[in-house]
Amino acid sequence: MHVDGQFQVGAAPAQVFAFFSDPRQLLDCLDDPHTLDSVQGDQFSGTITTGVAFIRGKFRFDGQYMEKLPGQRISTKIRGSGLGNAVDATLSAALGAAGPGTTIAWQADITLTGQAASLAEHLIRSTIEKKAAGLFENARKKLESGASS
């Protein structure tokens, strides 16, 4: 499944890049309860408690930054599993200067297998779109409020 979007944020590209390069900052943009259990270089792992419809529970995930071009582009690969589900996701964001701020064009390619993919097929796209939009909206707020520093 592919979802994408674009938004502008009132923060410089370098600041945005730094924000997204830090898994702590990135995960704190999630509305769902989560933990970050380890960060080692470009690799990180943790848990997130989330769900689709009535399939809810804790997912374990491992992430790795695949591409880091300061001020331009950043991408992450995440593999997670839990509750009879597995998710493989590639998240990427292209950054572009827009006056004093930054334009962020993001995209996510997500492969979901397991019970959620079977049972909640009709709800997954809208749920993922909603969660992705929430994540980036939270990121924008943090960046603009200076909470990212």
Next chain:
Amino acid sequence: MTIHGGIGQSLQRKEDARFIRGKGNYVDDIQLAGMLYLDFTRSPYAHAKITAIRSEKALKVPGVLAVITGKDLDAAKLAWMPTLMSDTQMVLPIDTVKFQGQEVAGVVAENRYAAADGAAAVEIDYEPLPVVTDPVKALQPDSPLVRPEKPKKSNHIWHWEVGDKAGTDALLAKSDVVVHQDFYIPRINVSSIETCGCVASFDPMGRLTMYMTTQAPHAIRTVFALVSGLPEQSIRVISPDIGGGFGGKVPVYPGYVVAIVAALKTGHPVKWVETRTNNLMSSSFARDYHISADIGVTKDGKLTGLKVKTIADHGYADAAANPSKFPAGLFHIITGSYPFEKAFVEVDGVYTNKPPGGIAYRCSFRVTEAAYSIERLVDEVAHKIGMDPAELRLKNFIPPEAFPYHSALGWTYDSGNYGGALKLAMQMVDYPALRREQAEKRKKGEFMGIGISSFTEIVGAGPAHTFDILGLKMFESCEIRIHPTGKVMARFGTKNQGQGHETTYAQILATELGIPAENISIEEGDTDTAPYGLGTYASRSTPTAGAAAVVAARKIRDKAQKIAAHLLEVSPEDLEWKDYKFQVKGVPEKSKTMADVAFAAYTNPAPGVEAGLEAVDYYDPPNMTYPFGSYICVVDIDKGTGAIHIRRFVAVDDCGTVINPMIVEGQIHGGLTMGLAPAMYEQITYDEGGNIRGSSFLDYLVPTSVETPHWETGRTVTPSPHHPIGAKGVGESATVGAPAAIVNAIVDALSPLGVTNIDIPVYPWKVWQILHDKGQT
């Protein structure tokens, strides 16, 4: 004179007294002291390598006692088990998962909630592998291999063929018209009200009792003995009340085996009951046949030859529940009700990344697939040559005088009167008036369709010379004990799952023994007490166990006649069995009832006759029985939405001698609804990643009473000449016959637009798309 509750009476079902009061005793009602619960961690991937299984967190969940993996089972050589078709399937995987939802680790806990929490806490690392869910793609050389350990290094499992290929080709070549049609009969699930489950319990002496949802308790016991090495006498299988089987409770599932291992490991009884989603995702499926057929006909409407090529998708293991000799079941009944001069059928079994199986969902081993194909083809022929479908059938039917009829594909049909059934159905529905109405509606641009299905079933497996499962000959058994007070206990090797055996077997025995049905108790499903039998599926109970009941009862009558002669002080030859008692010939007032004889058998046995009044029979049927019927469906199609309204559905069935008309009526109603289901609602599909679509009743559409039309039923009676009372079996006829009638009606309605086929299930959106494409909406 009649006997109360004898054959032919609509006796109310004895078992309903407990069912309607909620007093049934199902597997999940079994509660044993110290009982534990089993749940499974399942694979999210359709195909993946397992790189690690970590149980530590699961074992910390309060109440969790054990985690069982494939490696644990492998140490005991139990990681794999044989299927009924001599293939192998995993109990739990050691290193690779083969379908989404596959059981990977079993978690045993003090309650089912802890077991579920524990299953969620097992951590498993996977490396995804390429997935193939399409059997046609699976046969391509570059397809991922589903079973790379097989020496063949191919997803092709087996090839099976029957008939005269060259002769059929020659006949088709000289036929005036050859109609070709491809059909896909989708994968479906039987969706019994009760899912599968068991309780495994060892006593202190190491004897295993398995309470389980099985349609074949004795065969399962033998399989357990062979797989586990436990002495067979140390295994007791009890199949309590079952909430529907329909073929889905014939196979051995991993849950059964892991429950036994868990009971051994923990020293406690262990219960496993699958959820609805587990059942839809991983229990044995039905159908999934890709059929390509050619049928020949002369220009004046005489059917000539039939050639059929089929790809059978078996998932990752061939775990079909077929007789050993027939990997494609009895699919070669596909010549149906017609005397084809030549026919040829070939079937190829294929592995894919789907759950294993290939069970007979309320049909006798792939007969639904066969009946659907031939009845759809015959309608297509009628449309092609411009002949009325009823006229074409009546012109071609095997005539009554041709029975016993030897089909081009090797079957010997016992009896039939196909024209009689179709003519009755046509009369009930007023066929000529419907065709006139249809013509008028077509002039107005309305879409009304009339569909016929004149199917032939093949049930009662089966004669020992041809039929076995894992080498076990498919006989059936009955043991009768008449107690001193004239009351009867009869036990059978079959197992009731809703068919009404407690009633119909009692009716057979009432007629044969002259003892009212209320004085006859029927028991099945306990291997410690019932005689060995192959179980209930494929409409075999009445043709086989029903016959065993008759033969055993007649053995008792033979002995009873000697005792009655002793009581009446005459020679046995001076007696006759008349009006349900032994009468002195010519002196009917001198008589003894079976109850009189029973008392004497224990208190005053005849000289030279051993005490007691019991008999057992293991009945080996000389042939299959061939029930049949003609169904006519009338549909109206809404041009705006594509909605299909079944206005009328007339079903005329012939199952030979009818034991209980009310029960037969109920079987037909249920069967028709289960035939409606695949025609218009049910299917399980998979996406390219192997994710199942249809793992809950939100997506898997089981028709309810709202969707089910009013069924109108009729009956003809053509007894089986080789069955002791002429009965044939009826449980599955309607499921076999209904889909083609419905789809023929829909295609007939749309035939003015050039429509020749719509793959089932025929959803309104498919019809709307056709109407839209043809400018009709």
